[in-house]
Amino acid sequence: MSELSDIKAEQQSADIVPDGASEPEPAQAVAAPAPAPRIRRLNIIGRRNLFFALSLIIIIPGIVSMATRHFALGIDFAGGTELTVNVANNPSLAQVQSAVDAENINGSVIQTGGGGYIIRYPPLSPAQVTGVQSDLQGRLGPTSVQQILVVGGTIAGETIALSVLAVVLASVAILLLLAVRFRNVPGGWRAGFQFGGSALAALLHDVFILTGIFSILGKVFDLRIGEIDAFFVTAVLTVVGFSVHDTIVVFDRIRENLRVSQRLSFDQVVNLSIMQTAARSIITSFTVVLVLAAILIAGGTTLQGLALALMIGIVSGTYSSIFNAAPLLVVWRRLQPLR
């Protein structure tokens, strides 16, 4: 009786592994009552180089793209004027583009569907903005202006500086937080910084994956969703927080297991801890990914870029906490042994 419902639960859990991630669902593969702690077969630590390589395969093209092509900048980073309009007559992109070209102030047009267009200009004065609106009205017929953004160079520069500062500060704060929290594992502060440093490396991994993918989306594929703006910075910082969430859960388990399982080697403890926490990490991320999918589907254009960025970052964050952060800790321990 109890066996039957168990198998059902098994199947459900197997179904929900996000994105067909390469790891098998680490849940109760063998339901036989085993003495605690149970060491499952999957050897993540042993195959750590494979997982590091997998991360690099994604990160390196991203870094190349960032270094050579940079980013497609949204208006709040690039500066300029952006009009979001709805044209009642639903003209074609070519018609709107020629109307904008006729204004002769370097406007460019992006179609958003259903008569909706985004038109970008260099920074314009208030009088010019008013002029452009009535001009479009004259050329294209009844036009409702949904949104006007005018961003000067000063603010754009400040936004970029503040964003970088925020990411740096958050990273340092998290490193310190982890060092403080994990200083009570055997090895003291040095061990604390090993934990903190590994978490930080995993975190930078996620930041690079996210920014790299957006650089590729925006510059190589020329997609508007790949433009980075203040919302993208929000996404990066949330991913920073979330990635550390997952990593802390694994590390916390390592800390606990180091205390209770003193017969096991450090490698074994780490592998055991990964196995014990992987289900939780995947389930949590999966839930958040579901919520983000809801935003992606129902949330409107403004939020879609944010939702996509968060989704990439959170999947990466879960991957890195399982396959990078803890294995990195093992590597670090080998290079710098603590009694």
Place this chain on the structure above:
Amino acid sequence: MQLVLSWPVRLFVVGVLIVSLFVDGAGFVYRIANKLPLTGNVAGLPPNFGGWQLYFHKGLDLAGGTHIDYQLTNFPAGQSRADVQKRTIDVINKRVNSLGVSEPEIRGAGTNNDRITVDLAGVNAAQAQKTIGAVSKLVYTKWVKDVKVTGGPEPGYKPALTGLTGDDISNATATIDQTGTSWVVNITFTSAGATKFDTLTRDNVAACPGDSTTVASANCAERHLTIWLDLTQADIDHWEDSSYVAKVSATYDPACLAAQAPGTICGKFLTDPITREEIAGGQAQISGSFTQQSATDLATGINSGSLPVDLVALDVTQVSATLGAESVKLSIAAGLLGLAIVVVFMIVYYRIPGLLASLALLFYAGAVLAVFKLVPVTLTLAGITGFILSVGMAVDANVLIFERFKEEVRAGRTIAAAVDAAVRRAWPAIRDSNTSTIITCIILGFVGPAAVKGFAITLAIGVFASLVSSIVVTHNLLAIVLAGSGFRRPGLLGVDRVRAV
């Protein structure tokens, strides 16, 4: 951890729940109490409960309106920058008020008091910039006899420009006078202005000498110096037209003046005080039966002829009300969809504990929304996203507890012991991981770009509430429902087998 299972804590949770439901449903409470229909527009919303107005404060991207960041340049020498910034804010406020904006927000910003941020709901950018950046010229007039004049501040007289203008004034402030009882307005003239003002006041007194407060003959129209905004010779030429005079002599209307619509006659009058004595030092004081408000208004009016600094718009955002309404609809849909997905998933995967966690999640959502209304937090698109995301994160603590619960049950503990051990052992991870998110939010809130701050605030509130909700509410529900009653069927708990008690 036993502490959170005590009855005072449970009563507190119930109390929070009741207050949250009241706050969340304030509109419905009001409708029911007043026997109004439950849907559609009714008068009196948002309801006012003893001074508390409970409603969601919508940011401009949801309400529609204009946001402008101004850089202040050309600060006058020798005056405190903070004062200049404050005076500029007062003047902008005054100008904006005449547009009839509800809850305009005009805040100082910048590391060196050199920025002002303006948020105006329901105003388009062109109108806002015209009104705020308007340059009105303040002029002083004296009075000359004209028997054909029937209206205006001094019937039988028409004004004459004196050559003394706003350029001659360095500033005006509202303050309490030396006796400490009544409000006055102090005007400081520039040195050129002081000379002109001295001559004018000497002529005033010479026109009908004597103590103006006691001698009736000393109170003549020629002894008045009147202040106007944008009064021109063309206006004065119309002074014998009584309907024209009545309009011009109305209290000045900054929005009307800013619009500069041809054919419209705007109010331009500021004040018409009598001159008591010759004033030589360039320091004048206008007294009368002022309240603090009316004195401040007059000082602002005098200053508003010209802003003390130049304003340069750094960025301008205009969002239409329709786009705002659309965004509200979309984000509510996304929020409900997200919540529904999470609830279904939790129940399917974790069974009874999942159901309990879903109840805790609904409590959490209700409480957070109530906090948004009570604080109040101004909700923006990014802010709502932060909240929706925090729903996802709120689940995390529950998942940690449940996975641990399964492990403990598998390890052979009784259900009651497993619940206790699960919460106790999951706590350090929950605490540390949420601390890291809250730290990120605090950093974003302080150094993040403006658009990001709303996100940081709602996410921080959400994460904190989720911490409380999982540790207190879920834990209690688990303890009451699972440990107390007879749930022993493994299928309902999502585990393999349960040890008999």
